[in-house]
Amino acid sequence: xxxxxxxxxxxxxxxKIPHAELTKINKLINSLSQNPRPSGSKKLENRNAYxxxxxxxxxxxxxxxKILTVCVIRIRHRKEVYK
Numbered sequence: 001x002x003x004x005x006x007x008x009x010x011x012x013x014x015x016k017i018p019h020a021e022l023t024k025i026n027k028l029i030n031s032l033s034q035n036p037r038p039s040g041s042k043k044l045e046n047r048n049a050y051x052x053x054x055x056x057x058x059x060x061x062x063x064x065x066k067i068l069t070v071c072v073i074r075i076r077h078r079k080e081v082y083k
Contacts, residue, residue: 002033002063005071013075021057025075028054032070036063049073051081 006014006029017025031038032052041052049062058081060074074081 002036002068002070004029004033005069007071007073010072010075017057017075021055025054025057025059028052028059029072032061032072036061036070053078057081 014022014025037050038052041050043050044060049060051058051060053059056078057075058078059072060081061070061072063070
């Protein structure tokens, strides 16, 4: 089981998300502790990070297999996440 860590910038992003989307995002983030590379996740080019979709939102995270940690970096709308 992996430990979930959320960066301060991801926490700020989280506060801006509409309440209707939060339940799906919470479930998805919690499921990363069991399987950090679920089907549908993609490794990002030029970065040691992955992304997973939750509706119109994207969750960007890094995996550290040595210490069993998933670090959530960004949670943003799909139009803004890669900027």
